[in-house]
Amino acid sequence: MLSNIKTISLNGIDGNLVEVQTDISGGLPNFEIVGLPDASVKESKERIRVSIKNSGIDLPSRRILINLAPANTKKEGTSYDLPIAIGILDALGEILYKNLENTIFIGELSLDGKINRINGILPMCIEAMNLGIKRVIIPKANEREAAVIEGLQIIGVNTLKEVIDYLNKKNDIKETHIDIIKIFNKKNKNDIDFSEVRGQENVKRALEISAAGGHNCILIGSPGSGKTMIARRIPTILPDLTFEEALEVTKIHSISGMLDSSIGIVAQRPFRSPHHTISTTSMIGGGKIPKPGEISLAHNGVLFLDELPEFNRNTLEVLRGPLEDRNVTISRLHSKVIYPSNFMLIASMNPCPCGYYGSLEKQCQCSKIAIQKYLNKISGPLLDRIDIHIEVKPVKYQKLNSNNKEETSKQIKERVNNARRIQYIRYKNTNIFSNSELTPKMIEQYCILDNECKKILELAFNKLGLSARAYTRILKVSRTIADLDNKRNIEKSHLAEAIQYRNLDKKYGDKF
Amino acid sequence: MKINIEDAIYPKELRKIKNPPKSLYVKGNIKLLDTPCIAIIGTRECTQYGERMAKKFSRELSIQGITIISGMAKGIDSFAHIGSIETTGNTIAVLPSGLNNIYPEENIKLYKDIIKNNGLIVTEYEENEKENSKRFLERNRIVSGIAIGTLVIEGGYRSGTSVTARLTKQQDKKIFCVPSSLESKKGITPNKLIKEGAYLVTEIDDIIKEYKDLKLKRKQINNKVQKDIYKEQYTEKQIINETIKQEYKTIYNILQKEKAMNINEIVKKSKLDIKEVNYKLMMLELEDKIVSLPGSNFKIK
Numbered sequence: 084m085l086s087n088i089k090t091i092s093l094n095g096i097d098g099n100l101v102e103v104q105t106d107i108s109g110g111l112p113n114f115e116i117v118g119l120p121d122a123s124v125k126e127s128k129e130r131i132r133v134s135i136k137n138s139g140i141d142l143p144s145r146r147i148l149i150n151l152a153p154a155n156t157k158k159e160g161t162s163y164d165l166p167i168a169i170g171i172l173d174a175l176g177e178i179l180y181k182n183l184e185n186t187i188f189i190g191e192l193s194l195d196g197k198i199n200r201i202n203g204i205l206p207m208c209i210e211a212m213n214l215g216i217k218r219v220i221i222p223k224a225n226e227r228e229a230a231v232i233e234g235l236q237i238i239g240v241n242t243l244k245e246v247i248d249y250l251n252k253k254n255d256i257k258e259t260h261i262d263i264i265k266i267f268n269k270k271n272k273n274d275i276d277f278s279e280v281r282g283q284e285n286v287k288r289a290l291e292i293s294a295a296g297g298h299n300c301i302l303i304g305s306p307g308s309g310k311t312m313i314a315r316r317i318p319t320i321l322p323d324l325t326f327e328e329a330l331e332v333t334k335i336h337s338i339s340g341m342l343d344s345s346i347g348i349v350a351q352r353p354f355r356s357p358h359h360t361i362s363t364t365s366m367i368g369g370g371k372i373p374k375p376g377e378i379s380l381a382h383n384g385v386l387f388l389d390e391l392p393e394f395n396r397n398t399l400e401v402l403r404g405p406l407e408d409r410n411v412t413i414s415r416l417h418s419k420v421i422y423p424s425n426f427m428l429i430a431s432m433n434p435c436p437c438g439y440y441g442s443l444e445k446q447c448q449c450s451k452i453a454i455q456k457y458l459n460k461i462s463g464p465l466l467d468r469i470d471i472h473i474e475v476k477p478v479k480y481q482k483l484n485s486n487n488k489e490e491t492s493k494q495i496k497e498r499v500n501n502a503r504r505i506q507y508i509r510y511k512n513t514n515i516f517s518n519s520e521l522t523p524k525m526i527e528q529y530c531i532l533d534n535e536c537k538k539i540l541e542l543a544f545n546k547l548g549l550s551a552r553a554y555t556r557i558l559k560v561s562r563t564i565a566d567l568d569n570k571r572n573i574e575k576s577h578l579a580e581a582i583q584y585r586n587l588d589k590k591y592g593d594k595f
Numbered sequence: 596m597k598i599n600i601e602d603a604i605y606p607k608e609l610r611k612i613k614n615p616p617k618s619l620y621v622k623g624n625i626k627l628l629d630t631p632c633i634a635i636i637g638t639r640e641c642t643q644y645g646e647r648m649a650k651k652f653s654r655e656l657s658i659q660g661i662t663i664i665s666g667m668a669k670g671i672d673s674f675a676h677i678g679s680i681e682t683t684g685n686t687i688a689v690l691p692s693g694l695n696n697i698y699p700e701e702n703i704k705l706y707k708d709i710i711k712n713n714g715l716i717v718t719e720y721e722e723n724e725k726e727n728s729k730r731f732l733e734r735n736r737i738v739s740g741i742a743i744g745t746l747v748i749e750g751g752y753r754s755g756t757s758v759t760a761r762l763t764k765q766q767d768k769k770i771f772c773v774p775s776s777l778e779s780k781k782g783i784t785p786n787k788l789i790k791e792g793a794y795l796v797t798e799i800d801d802i803i804k805e806y807k808d809l810k811l812k813r814k815q816i817n818n819k820v821q822k823d824i825y826k827e828q829y830t831e832k833q834i835i836n837e838t839i840k841q842e843y844k845t846i847y848n849i850l851q852k853e854k855a856m857n858i859n860e861i862v863k864k865s866k867l868d869i870k871e872v873n874y875k876l877m878m879l880e881l882e883d884k885i886v887s888l889p890g891s892n893f894k895i896k
Contacts, residue, residue: 449642452639
């Protein structure tokens with residue numbers, strides 16, 4: 084007898100419909116899967132055979148043939164276990180009610196018949212929804228993740244036996260619902276806050292500007308000055324995730340298997356800080372079976388690269404494309420996938436090998452050449468994409484201990500949100516969202532300077548020896564400062580402050 | 596242009612040494628060969644302290660009308676030339692290679708600046724000769740040979756600097772040394788030379804007073820440069836203060852001349868918002884009233 088069961092496969096962050104066709108006929112006892120299964124799918128034969136047996140059903144000694152259609156695309160992963168098992172049971176006549184047309188089965192089996200969680204449920208369910216499917220039967224551990232999608236009947240199941248009884252209407256399983264609004268409200272309770280950062284007014288201000296304009300930023304400071312601590316708090320001042328953005332983030336985290344199954348949706352902007360020994364592939368994604376890299380996991384959030392010069396040069400160079408395009412295309416022999424990677428880059432580094440260049444407390448021991456060598460580890464084109472440079476100083480004990488009231492993340496975020504709103508309205512008819520994305524042509528249109536400002540800028544270039552690449556970045560940043568100030572035009576105070584964030588151009592030679 | 600040892604213009608001091616080059620190839624202002632020269636030498640891998648000292652003494656010697664001679668290598672040599680050029684003083688660079696092979700390549704800009712500034716390039720090698728390790732030492736004997744004395748800024752243990760210092764001693768000329776910290780690796784040579792009897796230099800007069808019989812012509816330098824240099828020493832905070840716009844005064848009055856201050860401290864003391872401090876500091880800097888130092892530190896110029 085023939086049976087047709089539907090499931091969904093994953094390609095990048097998108098799902099594709101796959102039909103599991105099962106035929107059981109006479110002949111020599113055999114169990115075969117066709118339709119380009121890879122090793123993990125082929126192995127499912129054994130899991131299915133045993134788990135059906137352990138669910139109390141005898142598998143007859145007949146010829147079983149499974150076809151995974153479309154048969155010309157590679158199938159991989161363990162999510163086909165459940166649909167294949169159901170297909171066999173259906174073909175055997177064990178399923179009494181044949182209304183499986185509008186149902187998707189996804190899940191991995193273990194030998195005792197238990198159904199295990201799999202990765203990538205969210206994009207699969209989004210595809211099911213797009214196909215007009217009514218019901219999805221998925222592992223219990225994945226149900227909250229899938230329940231984010233409204234209008235889909237989500238059935239979370241624990242064992243194969245439970246599925247059979249459910250389909251035969253011997254028992255009833257309630258569909259899962261979650262309260263998205265509640266999850267979204269809960270996220271505002273951050274356990275970290277900017278008010279915990281004592282002093283460091285200049286750094287906080289620079290990061291506020293970064294967040295408001297989506298500017299990439301580099302923090303330069305001696306060891307122990309608190310670069311990492313401050314960077315961790317950046318997501319708390321970024322604008323709230325919208326539902327669409329959250330869904331995108333969740334999709335990526337879902338296929339990477341990094342989702343907390345008790346929450347279901349990533350409601351906070353991600354903060355990724357890979358160690359500097361990271362390989363190129365784990366940075367941008369890839370592998371034989373492509374997986375999202377750190378830059379995609381940081382999508383709509385912050386990618387923090389601590390000790391930037393320690394990173395492998397190649398690993399840093401590959402960031403250049405994604406920083407421009409906001410997504411990354413990974414081409415492999417059998418597949419080509421596109422992962423989104425719209426992240427804010429925050430980097431940190433020491434000013435010199437010993438870390439004390441420019442310190443007032445400790446004498447720097449590095450020679451000029453050593454400092455230049457250290458800075459040369461970062462390429463110009465990468466620095467080109469970083470708008471704001473800021474120096475971080477260690478905070479003295481007295482200040483740490485003071486009772487000064489520091490601003491909270493919430494207060495800063497309010498200003499950031501305002502500035503973003505202004506940008507959103509201004510760029511409504513263009514394809515960009517923030518000042519950091521301005522093209523040279525748009526800069527001419529949106530960053531107009533009056534004569535006084537032009538004079539200041541000219542003076543700054545002559546006096547401070549700024550490099551040519553500083554020019555556009557000063558304009559972009561001053562646009563953001565003007566937005567934060569709620570001013571229509573860039574004024575001299577905005578411009579002068581923006582130049583302050585390029586000051587390193589001069590102090591560290593041509594490098595910045 | 597080629598100068599032979601018999602020519603009148605051939606530097607007198609150089610003729611006196613044990614193994615003077617038979618001929619010199621020169622480019623630029625050859626009159627400089629007839630001026631009193633002091634060599635400023637030191638390590639290529641200098642510290643920031645070395646850079647400051649090289650520039651300081653080069654500037655001040657130039658103003659006294661002394662020609663600065665050095666090897667145009669990276670580090671101290673370059674800063675010695677730069678210091679002289681900044682005051683439009685006279686400077687001579689001695690190359691370890693022919694005039695068609697400027698060494699080091701990074702300093703081609705400096706080479707052009709020296710020519711442009713009426714300086715002189717000297718080498719004993721023919722046009723297309725390349726540098727090699729032996730020639731660095733040969734070059735050093737010309738540097739100390741043309742000079743009437745040598746100022747050593749920084750140098751490591753057993754370095755080229757120490758060799759040049761030894762040559763100077765053999766040529767019976769005076770060695771001056773700027774002392775360094777005992778903890779600095781680059782301070783070994785000058786400190787050792789001082790121990791062995793070299794003149795310890797803490798200010799320019801330590802050098803000048805050794806050459807009393809020389810009739811030095813103080814260089815006429817253009818006003819702006821002179822002002823810059825003397826401002827460092829003589830101007831009173833009060834005088835500048837009057838030319839500062841009212842709105843920047845709060846910040847200017849907090850800053851000090853001797854000690855740099857971090858931007859966060861300025862925020863705390865001025866009780867102003869960080870954005871205002873950022874803006875005002877930049878304006879003050881552009882107006883040349885203050886200088887910013889690495890580490891977001893500021894002080895009065």
